[in-house]
Amino acid sequence: MNILLVYAHPEPTSLNGSLKEFTVNRLEKSGHRVQVSDLYAMKWKSALDADDFPHRDKTAPFHPSLDSQKAFEQGTQSVDIAKEQKKLLWADALILQFPLWWYSMPAILKGWIDRVYAYGFAYGVGEHSDTHWGDRFGDGVMKGKRAMLLVTVGGWEPHYSARGINGPMDDLLFPIHHGVLWYPGFDVLPPSVIYRTGKMDQKRMAHIQDELGQKLDNLWNIPPIAFRRQNDGDYVIPSLTLSANIMPEQSGFSIHIDA
Amino acid sequence: MNILLVYAHPEPTSLNGSLKEFTVNRLEKSGHRVQVSDLYAMKWKSALDADDFPHRDKTAPFHPSLDSQKAFEQGTQSVDIAKEQKKLLWADALILQFPLWWYSMPAILKGWIDRVYAYGFAYGVGEHSDTHWGDRFGDGVMKGKRAMLLVTVGGWEPHYSARGINGPMDDLLFPIHHGVLWYPGFDVLPPSVIYRTGKMDQKRMAHIQDELGQKLDNLWNIPPIAFRRQNDGDYVIPSLTLSANIMPEQSGFSIHIDA
Numbered sequence: 105m106n107i108l109l110v111y112a113h114p115e116p117t118s119l120n121g122s123l124k125e126f127t128v129n130r131l132e133k134s135g136h137r138v139q140v141s142d143l144y145a146m147k148w149k150s151a152l153d154a155d156d157f158p159h160r161d162k163t164a165p166f167h168p169s170l171d172s173q174k175a176f177e178q179g180t181q182s183v184d185i186a187k188e189q190k191k192l193l194w195a196d197a198l199i200l201q202f203p204l205w206w207y208s209m210p211a212i213l214k215g216w217i218d219r220v221y222a223y224g225f226a227y228g229v230g231e232h233s234d235t236h237w238g239d240r241f242g243d244g245v246m247k248g249k250r251a252m253l254l255v256t257v258g259g260w261e262p263h264y265s266a267r268g269i270n271g272p273m274d275d276l277l278f279p280i281h282h283g284v285l286w287y288p289g290f291d292v293l294p295p296s297v298i299y300r301t302g303k304m305d306q307k308r309m310a311h312i313q314d315e316l317g318q319k320l321d322n323l324w325n326i327p328p329i330a331f332r333r334q335n336d337g338d339y340v341i342p343s344l345t346l347s348a349n350i351m352p353e354q355s356g357f358s359i360h361i362d363a
Numbered sequence: 364m365n366i367l368l369v370y371a372h373p374e375p376t377s378l379n380g381s382l383k384e385f386t387v388n389r390l391e392k393s394g395h396r397v398q399v400s401d402l403y404a405m406k407w408k409s410a411l412d413a414d415d416f417p418h419r420d421k422t423a424p425f426h427p428s429l430d431s432q433k434a435f436e437q438g439t440q441s442v443d444i445a446k447e448q449k450k451l452l453w454a455d456a457l458i459l460q461f462p463l464w465w466y467s468m469p470a471i472l473k474g475w476i477d478r479v480y481a482y483g484f485a486y487g488v489g490e491h492s493d494t495h496w497g498d499r500f501g502d503g504v505m506k507g508k509r510a511m512l513l514v515t516v517g518g519w520e521p522h523y524s525a526r527g528i529n530g531p532m533d534d535l536l537f538p539i540h541h542g543v544l545w546y547p548g549f550d551v552l553p554p555s556v557i558y559r560t561g562k563m564d565q566k567r568m569a570h571i572q573d574e575l576g577q578k579l580d581n582l583w584n585i586p587p588i589a590f591r592r593q594n595d596g597d598y599v600i601p602s603l604t605l606s607a608n609i610m611p612e613q614s615g616f617s618i619h620i621d622a
Contacts, residue, residue: 115426153373153403208473208538211471263604267618275537275616276538283529343519344521344522345527355525357534
């Protein structure tokens with residue numbers, strides 16, 4: 105299979121750098137093909153702006169989504185964006201690897217999402233009407249592909265537990281899992297989260313590699329998170345609220361998983 | 364009072380541009396002093412990397428937090444970072460204004476957080492021991508200051524309601540409200556969220572400005588979100604989980620608000 109690893113850490117000799125090397129080697133040894141988008145090494149441009157659309161009508165105000173739509177349709181996006189989209193189409197699985205900074209991804213990776221996720225590619229796909237709100241949340245261009253987060257965290261695991269002060273890790277990652285990956289159609293695997301990165305020794309590292317390695321070996325067998333499909337009847341359209349008869353009285357991120 | 368508006372939209376003639384102008388005018392007319400960090404206009408560097416610490420020991424591996432700590436202590440951070448920190452110290456209130464892109468802030472604003480929030484300034488502040496886990500979540504350098512999000516959203520409000528498919532807006536913003544603003548000590552006001560930005564006309568705009576104007580007039584009277592203070596006994600240290608006798612059996616983001 106083909107795997108795209110999008111990697112966002114500035115230091116090659118870091119724990120993240122080691123985990124990236126380990127991941128690539130393990131996948132290649134299993135016969136997979138791997139491409140790495142090493143965003144810092146590529147000096148990836150983070151800010152979505154008018155320069156991303158060099159052929160746009162420069163007399164008109166810049167409109168992020170409409171300019172993205174036109175350029176995507178006409179094949180006139182910036183070359184760096186088009187290249188990453190091609191990698192996504194090539195991939196059977198996507199891994200996003202990053203250190204958790206301020207409870208989310210580093211800016212450079214957010215900028216990869218903001219720019220590569222074009223209108224017509226990652227959103228604005230399919231019929232948009234009062235009865236069908238686009239091919240998204242389970243449908244879309246990435247349908248049939250899998251995705252997984254590989255996240256390192258300085259803090260302790262209990263701080264991110266159900267009653268931990270930072271909020272539960274699953275909820276902190278929901279906007280990425282559900283909003284960035286499930287939205288354009290990826291099946292989303294449970295994340296690999298490595299806590300307390302400042303306290304690493306050989307024994308712990310061996311254990312982490314062992315766990316991660318087994319997960320990578322089973323990338324195509326692990327059951328994805330059971331997010332609800334937008335277009336299978338669970339949601340009222342166009343309000344896009346969960347039908348009153350499903351998990352009645354409940355609310356929040358968790359109701360969008362069919363437990 | 365002094366207000367810092369950090370603004371992240373690439374097009375000055377956009378709805379966001381108008382709301383920024385409106386906000387600055389309204390605050391100045393009330394006699395406040397306003398500084399605007401217009402990140403796109405400043406060509407703000409988004410990616411935290413070794414270049415942010417020009418005096419670091421270049422023979423050692425780059426370590427984001429330790430290099431940040433040293434440079435902050437020694438006053439050798441990159442000039443653009445130090446300038447924004449000075450603005451934060453000057454401000455009595457901070458407004459972060461941005462369009463919601465992929466359920467979070469644009470990369471350029473995330474990069475402002477990643478880089479300006481130095482070790483010793485926004486984190487790593489105060490005693491760190493098994494009985495006191497730093498001055499954070501209600502304490503910290505920003506204590507006594509207020510902060511508010513001003514967010515524009517393309518989608519419909521029901522899509523972000525308690526049972527909406529995107530997840531509730533309050534939960535999507537929790538990592539910013541609690542993790543980015545409350546963490547270094549800001550009192551966090553309820554956000555101003557403007558939905559369905561593609562459907563704007565004069566009448567709606569007048570209504571939005573009226574509401575926003577009243578909010579800005581009352582910036583010092585509005586009760587902040589009642590996030591729990593880390594160091595007032597609600598949390599068990601060092602696990603930093605909510606004490607078993609507070610909202611027992613409950614979990615998730617909402618338990619960190621003293622309702």
